[in-house]
Amino acid sequence: MKKPPLGIEAKSVLELLDESEVITDQQFRLYSWMADYYMCTPGEVLNAALPAGLKLSSESMIQLHPSFDEETTTFDFSEKERLLLHKLKQGVIDYTEAAKVLGVKTIYSLLKSLSAKEAIILYEEVKDRYKPKTEKRIRLSDQYLKKKDLEKLFEVISAKPKQEAVLLKYLQQVQCSLIRTSIKKVLQKMNSWTTRSPSHQQQHS
Numbered sequence: 711m712k713k714p715p716l717g718i719e720a721k722s723v724l725e726l727l728d729e730s731e732v733i734t735d736q737q738f739r740l741y742s743w744m745a746d747y748y749m750c751t752p753g754e755v756l757n758a759a760l761p762a763g764l765k766l767s768s769e770s771m772i773q774l775h776p777s778f779d780e781e782t783t784t785f786d787f788s789e790k791e792r793l794l795l796h797k798l799k800q801g802v803i804d805y806t807e808a809a810k811v812l813g814v815k816t817i818y819s820l821l822k823s824l825s826a827k828e829a830i831i832l833y834e835e836v837k838d839r840y841k842p843k844t845e846k847r848i849r850l851s852d853q854y855l856k857k858k859d860l861e862k863l864f865e866v867i868s869a870k871p872k873q874e875a876v877l878l879k880y881l882q883q884v885q886c887s888l889i890r891t892s893i894k895k896v897l898q899k900m901n902s903w904t905t906r907s908p909s910h911q912q913q914h915s
Contacts (some may be wrong), residue, residue, distance in 0.1 A: 725836070732764055768834040772821065773802040778829045785827040790820060795829060848880065 733741075733756075741755045748755075757765070772794075778793065787795065790812050797803060797811050808815050822828045854860050867873045 732760075758829070768836050770805045771802050771833055771835045772798060772805070772808055773831050773833070775796045775828050775831050783827070783829070787824075787827070787829075788820075790814075791824055791829075793819065794824070798830065850880065850884070 737759075741752055741759060744755045744874065745752045746749075759854075794808060794812060797808070803811075805817060805821075808821075809815060812820070814820075821830065821832060825832060830835070855865050863877070867877065
């Protein structure tokens, strides 16, 4: 382990976010040139250049100090400080929730006081903003891949036009010779039922 430089308060590395480089040396040189040319900071260029999936956001969190003991501590606490400590016994919370619990808009002075009394720990929770895009798809159940079973399915849903229309639309899109042959026969049967229906109605009339 390397020793920290003299005269500088070095902080420990908590987590290595990327195993390999995200930005190449050539990109760094380009971003530096853009920052000089447009008279802005390299951070602003980097924020505009990086895709949204590579950007990380963090949220400030509050938790009880592991060694804190309210009964043995020598520090005095205000009513709001005790209220927040009681809430933290239930688990970690963020700054927004802490402000709601205390009924105040700003909590920084209170957090600074509790941190100095070694009652709480403040840290940043890194959140990955990348969310993969997904697409929902449907397929015919394996039990209806056989011709006879598919024809039985049409007979079952024949009284439900909407379901029948959805199934017909699906079968027209799939690339399966067995299903295409089956649907052709089913459609032929449906056409024959349609052509017979007027004469059938005349007999009843």
